[in-house]
Amino acid sequence: MTAVCPPVSIVLATLNGARFLRAQLQSICDQSHENWRVILSDDGSSDASLAIARDCLARDRLHLLRGPQQGIALNFWRGLSHVPKGHFAAFCDQDDVWCKDKLERALAHLGKDEGPALYSAGRFVTDAGLNVTHRQLRAPVKGFARTFLRNPVAGHTCVLSPAAVDLLKRAPPTRDVPFHDWWAALILSRAGARFVHDTAPVLYYRQHERNVLGAAGGRAKAVLNGTYFRWLCANASALHVASPRALD
Template sequence: MATRNGAAHLPAQLASLAAQIHRNWQLWVSDDGSQDATRAIILDFARTHDVRLIDGPQRGAVANFMHLLCHPELPPAPAALSDQDDIWLPDKLARAVTALTRTDAPVIYGGSSVHITNNDKPVGTSPKWPRGPSFENALLQNVVSGHSTVLNPTALDIVRRAGVPAGIAFHDWWLYQLLTGAAARVVLDTQTVLHYRQHTDNVMGSFRGPLARRLGLMLDGTFGGWMAVNMAALQATDVLTPAARAKIETVLTAPRRLARALNQTGTHRQNRADNAALFAVAVLGRI
């Protein structure tokens, strides 16, 4: 769990962790310099639960989560990412552990969620992904939301070998890219396993909003910047399959013919409207 000034909703999240039917867990918390009661709430919870509290790097939530995942003392066990203000349903961990322990090969798990406001009002659900997960999809889109992500030990080892990448905008998108690029299996659970609290300043949430908003982020270069940083970080690792590395090189070496390169590599988003918008922007040279 990565925390920063989360006192308002943290008690409810901790209570939901305590209510898990899967009881064999340890909570690791990296606190990024909270100025409210966050640390006191965590220390109180630690009186009755197994908790390890460490200091975060204070470089934002992405760096904080990656700091946790790559901490040298983190046990080589299944690792579940947790936001500080969500509410887990009692079977969340149990469902993930069941899915992850069926193989020693790398697996990343993502569950479905009900989206709620700061006042706990339901406002939607997590999207469905008709084309399924793949590395070709991961290069352009994240379908494994960080608030539901769980890694098995083999997947966690890959993440730790790759280290903390510089400049990435979203840790969950990075995990999806990195692990599918390393031939990990992706399990997308259609069962609702948590309530995810949405925020008005959620950048990736905005990108998942109306098509016009996503198109704006493509046209103004924001999305292209994300892609460039992620692909450079992927190239710097030694965990990718040769096929994944070749796809990245094809895309990066054809900036003036990006639409053709995307088509050639099978790179895609999940729906036709998004794909059409992306290819149009690529043809215009705006990515």
Template sequence: MCTYNGERFLEEQLDSFERQTHRHWSLVVSDDGSTDRTLLILDKYKQSLDVGRVTVVSGPQRNFVANFLSLVCRKDISADYYAWSDQDDIWSETKLEAAVAWLQTIPPHIPALYCGRTQLIDEIKKTIGYSPRFCRPPSFSNALVQNIGGGNTMVFNQAARDLLQEAGDNLDVPAHDWWAYQLISGAGGVIYYDPTPQLLYRQHGENIIGSNSGWSARWQRLKMLRQGRFSNWNDQNIGALELIRHRLTDENALTLERFKLAVSQGFFGFLVNLKRSGVYRQTRLGNIGLVVACLIKGK
């Protein structure tokens, strides 16, 4: 878990850990310099559990991406499976059980990542909707242009963590969860998207990244397209993938090359090479958005 001034909702998230039907877990918290009651709440929680069950460390204090990546790269953490957690959500009681049940079906030498849909709640825990239910298969071709699973839903095995550690924590990427989806799928790992929500994803005014559901989220994405944000994200992700290109499968390395060629072209070249690359978003509207991004970039 990564924290930063999370006193408002932290206790509810911590309580949801204790309700997990999968009982064999420990918690490592990387705090990024909280100045509110976050550390006091964590200390109280730590004292309520067995010695060694909860560990609190200092984060890099750069941004949330650096904090999560620094946590996954720590050499003093060892487990069979790893779950990322935000500070303001609420896990369903079966979240870890569902993730571990699937992960145990994958041979341990194969990188595997579990992620899924979420139930959206407001500040007072009232249900306000659900994240989109994606139906097309997870793949590197999808991961290049879209993240289908939030980091708060992700659970992965040691082989996947090995990849993340090899890539390191000194990366310039837009988001740690999108990066995990790209890297693990690109290296030939297995991705499972659970359509059954196992997490209450709290939406509030202090969210760094909120849900991508609804017309408000679509409007925000359109604004980011106009600002060239998507193009910048592509550049960041491609740069990071190039650093660990030797871990990509031959097929996915070719997909990356074709996608790089597409985003460097004008409108018609983009369309031709995008089709050749096989890159796709989950919905028809999302794929139209790719083309719009190219048109805006070309102006």
């Protein structure tokens, strides 16, 4: 009897990511779980990002979309909105390198539970040349209130169950929402979804001068300059609108 190999849509958001994109796409091609395709939403790249994607991936493995050019959260949601019914979905950054068993581990941890669930994991933090500097395990999600105050998941490690994908499609972020992964965690936590945390690192998190937030210092700087408070306000405002729709 042939084992069931669940389909996974890898939601990749790009913007001028040519410098590191080829290595990321190669690590996807090397996955031990073979039933995947990439939904790439590009937010207006002026470099070779799209040419690299076409060169690295077969046509049946790649679905290209034009991003909304309204920030990272909406660019990821553009891709998420095209995930087919019944597919798992994995968020993917343009500058990481995945461990070979990333998808396999996620699906094993999520299991056959048909309810909404989000898997997240640890990561190796590296410099721009992929030299490991340290390992981050992160902490499990512990309730909506804590999730509201601080993003508990590393989005590039996340894999969503089909039911979680369906729920999140009903609750897109507004333009002001800062981060797609934080928004997903908020909506799913509010809905009582299952959160699965794997302490094993599943990717190499490349640190370079163009990281959106970075592994160290970014949050503290945002707190000190008032940006973090604006993030909280943006999330609160968007939740007021989106949560009723998501929970109907």
